[in-house]
Amino acid sequence: MKWKDRLNIVYSTNPDYGYEGESNEEQATPEPSKQDLRVRLDRKNRGGKVVTLVTGFAGAETDLKELGKFLKAKCGVGGTAKDGEIVVQGDFKQKIVELLQKEGYSRTKPVG
Secondary structure (H helix, E strand, O other): OOHHHHOOOOOOOOOOOOOOOOOOOOOOOOOHHHOOOEEEEEOOOOOOOOEEEEEOOOOOHHHHHHHHHHHHHHHOOOEEEEOOEEEEEOOOHHHHHHHHHHOOOOOOEEOO
């Protein structure tokens, strides 16, 4: 470990202390055919507006945001992607299932 990584650590009285640096390693994203995504409609806490939720994404946050951006662009609407969940504004359940299956997400299933 580089000494510059420990600049803010002054002294520890604990004899078993081991400096742990920040880990910048992101979770590896499995290939699309191994992703188990669920697509459903939701209107809870959204003022009666309908949104399409894509849940079950496992992998890096950057890959999730990239997939969310792709889906929002193809549907021509807004939304968000965070915490393993993609929210697309509007009722696009069937269209999103078809888009995901074309992209190789073969284990994608509509729920409800």
